[in-house]
Amino acid sequence: MNHRSDLLAVAARWAADPAAWPVRLRFDPATRWYARLAADTDHEVWALSWLPGQGTDLHDHGGSAGAFLVVAGTLTEETVAGGRLRPHRLPAGAGRRFGARHVHLVHNQDGEPAVSVHVYRPALRRMTRYRLADGRLRVADVAEAGVAW
Numbered sequence: 001m002n003h004r005s006d007l008l009a010v011a012a013r014w015a016a017d018p019a020a021w022p023v024r025l026r027f028d029p030a031t032r033w034y035a036r037l038a039a040d041t042d043h044e045v046w047a048l049s050w051l052p053g054q055g056t057d058l059h060d061h062g063g064s065a066g067a068f069l070v071v072a073g074t075l076t077e078e079t080v081a082g083g084r085l086r087p088h089r090l091p092a093g094a095g096r097r098f099g100a101r102h103v104h105l106v107h108n109q110d111g112e113p114a115v116s117v118h119v120y121r122p123a124l125r126r127m128t129r130y131r132l133a134d135g136r137l138r139v140a141d142v143a144e145a146g147v148a149w
Contacts, residue, residue: 007043007067007119008095014038014045015071015117027051027113034149037117044123050075050114055107057140058085061100062126066119068106069095073114079104083135103130103137 014037018025023035025047032054037045050073058080070090077096078085080103090096098104108114127148129140143149 006097007065007121008069008097010043010045010119011067011069011095011117014047014119015069018047018071018115021047023047025049025115032056039123043119043121046118046120048116048118050106050108050116052108052111052113056105058103058105058130058132058137060103060128060130061098061120061124062128063100064120064122064124065098065100066102066121067095067097068116068118069093071115071117073108073112074110075106075114075116076109077104077106080132080137083132085132 014021021037023037026033027049029051032048032050034046034048037047039045070092072092074089074091077088077090079088080086085105125145127143129143130137131140
């Protein structure tokens with residue numbers, strides 16, 4: 001796999017030099033902070049910061065494949081398997097690739113702030129949020145780019 005097409009390799013290149021990001025990293029005590037770092041015809045790159053206790057809802061990426069890399073701190077990704085959420089701890093330097101049908105939630109369960117870089121192909125246009133009820137995923141709502149983020 002070449003580095004241009006490997007989304008985790010793209011995330012690693014951005015994660016290697018946060019001082020070169022076009023936006024300054026910040027932490028928001030009220031909500032998880034995020035900013036788009038780059039976009040081109042092939043993919044888009046986002047930086048996210050997570051204070052302890054901050055996280056996402058259970059969601060997909062609207063048909064986009066992706067990858068994310070933990071730059072600092074530790075994040076926990078939970079995926080659905082066997083009708084239950086299964087946690088996977090990801091310390092700094094750990095990353096994850098995922099396909100267009102991936103459903104997960106990500107949160108910072110640790111006591112230290114965390115930072116991650118996320119890459120999506122194609123660019124995010126929508127995200128579906130889910131709830132897990134009786135071991136099954138149920139659509140909660142659909143968020144559209146330009147409206148919800």
